[in-house]
Amino acid sequence: xxxxxxxxxxxxxxxxxxxxxxxxxxxxxxxxxxxxxxxxxxxxxxxxxxxxxxxxxxxxxxxxxxxxxxxxxxxxxxxxxxxxxxxxxxxxxxxxxxxxxxxxxxxxxxxxxxxxxxxxxxxxxxxxxxxxxxxxxxxxxx
Amino acid sequence: xxxxxxxxxxxxxxxxxxxxxxxxxxxxxxxxxxxxxxxxxxxxxxxxxxxxxxxxxxxxxxxxxxxxxxxxxxxxxxxxxxxxxxxxxxxxxxxxxxxxxxxxxxxxxxxxxxxxxxxxxxxxxxxxxxxxxxxxxxxxxxxxxxxxxxxxxxxxxxxxxxxxxxxxxxxxxxxxxxxxxxxxxxxxxxxxxxxxxxxxxxxxxxxxxxxxxxxxxxxxxxxxxxxxxxxx
Numbered sequence: 148x149x150x151x152x153x154x155x156x157x158x159x160x161x162x163x164x165x166x167x168x169x170x171x172x173x174x175x176x177x178x179x180x181x182x183x184x185x186x187x188x189x190x191x192x193x194x195x196x197x198x199x200x201x202x203x204x205x206x207x208x209x210x211x212x213x214x215x216x217x218x219x220x221x222x223x224x225x226x227x228x229x230x231x232x233x234x235x236x237x238x239x240x241x242x243x244x245x246x247x248x249x250x251x252x253x254x255x256x257x258x259x260x261x262x263x264x265x266x267x268x269x270x271x272x273x274x275x276x277x278x279x280x281x282x283x284x285x286x287x288x289x
Numbered sequence: 290x291x292x293x294x295x296x297x298x299x300x301x302x303x304x305x306x307x308x309x310x311x312x313x314x315x316x317x318x319x320x321x322x323x324x325x326x327x328x329x330x331x332x333x334x335x336x337x338x339x340x341x342x343x344x345x346x347x348x349x350x351x352x353x354x355x356x357x358x359x360x361x362x363x364x365x366x367x368x369x370x371x372x373x374x375x376x377x378x379x380x381x382x383x384x385x386x387x388x389x390x391x392x393x394x395x396x397x398x399x400x401x402x403x404x405x406x407x408x409x410x411x412x413x414x415x416x417x418x419x420x421x422x423x424x425x426x427x428x429x430x431x432x433x434x435x436x437x438x439x440x441x442x443x444x445x446x447x448x449x450x451x452x453x454x455x456x457x458x459x460x461x462x463x464x465x466x467x468x469x470x471x472x473x474x475x476x477x478x479x480x481x482x483x484x485x486x487x488x489x490x491x492x493x494x495x496x497x498x499x500x501x502x503x504x505x506x507x508x509x510x511x512x513x514x515x516x517x518x519x520x521x
Contacts, residue, residue, distance in 0.1 A: 166415040166451035169408060174450040174460055175470060175482075181453035219418055239496060271472050271482045272498040 153248040153261060155230025159189040160207050162287070165221035173225050173284055175274035186262030191250055192226070194259045200226070204285050207259075211287065214256050218287055226283035232263075239276045246273070382424045386413060389431050399438050400521070401446040408449045416455045423455060429475030430456040437473070437503040443520050461519045466494065469515045477502040483513045 153159065167177035180187060190207055197203045204224060211218045229248050236246050246265045252258045266273060390413070393399055394406035413425035434457045438444070447459040457473040468484035480500045487493035501509040507516060 164415065164419055166412050166419065166455070167453070169412065169448065169450050172448065174448060174458060176450040176452045176458040179452050179458075179472075184453070217418075219415060221415070239494075241496065241498070269480060269500075271470060271480050272496060275468060275470060275482050275484065276496075 149250060149252060151250040153191055153229045153250060154193075155228075155233070157229050158192040158282070159227055159229055159232075159248060159261060159263075160192055160204070161187070161189050161225045161227065162211060162218070163223040163225055165219050165223075168221070168223040171221070171223060171284070171286070173223055173278065173281060175271060175278045177225065178274035178277040179271065180266055180268045182268060184268070186249075186251070186264045187266055189227075189248065189261050189263060190257070190259045191248075191261045192259070194250070200283070205289075208287060208289070210257050210259065214253075220288045222287035224283075224285040224287055225281045226285065227277070227280055228282060231282075232277055232280045235280050236273055236276050240273050244270075244273060379424055382428050385428055386425055386431060389428075389435050393435060393438070396439070398442045400442055400444060404446055405438070405449065412449065412451050416451055425455065426451060426457065427455045427475050430473040433457075433473045433477055433479065433503045434459075437471075437479075437506070440504065441507065441520075445519055445521055447519075463518045467518060469510070469519055471503075471506065473503065477504070479503050479506055481506060481510065483510060483515060485513055485515075 161177060163173050163177035167174055178187060190210065192200075192203045192207070195203050195206045197206055204226075207224060233246050233248070237243055244265060246263055248261055248263050251260050251262045253260045390406050390409045393402055393409065396402050399405065409426065409431075416423050416425045445461060447461050450458045450460075452458050452472060456475065458470065459473075460468065460470040462468055465486045466484060467486070468482065470482040472480045474480065478500060479502065481498065483495075483497040485495050487495050495513075497510075497513060499509060510516070
């Protein structure tokens with residue numbers, strides 16, 4: 148359902164292009180908004196209905212190859228827990244920011260597409276806090 | 290005034306008006322028209338200075354001596370003057386980015402210049418690969434970064450990445466989860482983040498962020514003792 152808030156126990160992945168993850172090391176730059184961007188694009192892993200994380204990542208790679216003209220081989224996939232990310236940002240941001248993740252499916256191309264809202268482009272501190280909550284860092288190509 | 294497109298450059302056409310004067314023997318009969326046309330002929334000594342692409346016209350001829358006439362040839366030359374097109378601006382910006390990275394590599398004062406230059410080149414390539422219309426690293430951001438690392442030449446090598454808008458983002462990570470990050474915005478401004486352990490309460494952390502210019506950043510974060518651990 149479009150606009151559905153993702154449950155705290157679920158997980159999201161974020162595509163981190165190599166300019167934000169030099170030498171495979173993801174930096175906070177990967178969680179900054181582009182100018183005039185409203186939400187941070189992520190993918191809802193549980194909605195893919197895979198049996199394990201490995202299969203979820205495989206599915207995510209296929210989505211990227213369908214969705215984007217090309218994906219740099221040195222890109223990384225960050226996996227985060229929704230609740231941990233949102234709660235940590237609330238606790239550690241100076242304005243107790245309540246970020247939320249909503250399902251924003253793109254039919255046929257990317258049904259798991261979601262976005263993190265209530266970020267602003269000058270949110271370097273929040274990006275650094277989100278960075279700390281990364282659970283896994285996967286290569287984009289096998 | 291018209292504009293013509295030639296491959297990747299854009300030009301505007303400009304007419305330059307000129308007159309040349311001379312004397313010529315009338316040993317042989319030369320038709321005025323032929324004469325005017327031959328003005329572009331490089332083998333004719335009296336007309337050597339007339340550019341080959343000039344449109345010529347004899348504007349007068351008078352007999353000044355026996356078998357000799359004076360003449361003036363009025364000609365206009367079309368010259369193509371380059372005006373900046375998007376592509377040429379793109380190339381200029383690209384060249385300036387490469388040049389700044391080269392200056393970093395060749396600098397005698399910047400620590401880790403080789404590593405920094407190599408990382409910047411890789412990031413620049415990644416940014417262009419991601420978006421072919423991008424010039425790579427934001428030039429304004431790179432310029433501020435360059436000025437900053439020239440001012441502070443005893444810093445440990447930072448992790449360098451680019452933001453989604455291709456600005457430079459530096460991070461240093463230290464013991465006890467210390468963190469100092471700088472986002473170089475296009476122009477002189479920077480936004481920074483500091484994470485540091487609380488001096489009075491072990492286990493607690495202080496977090497700060499702010500905005501200033503790259504040349505006053507050191508003073509702006511003095512109270513957080515950042516320079517103590519990012520310097521060598």
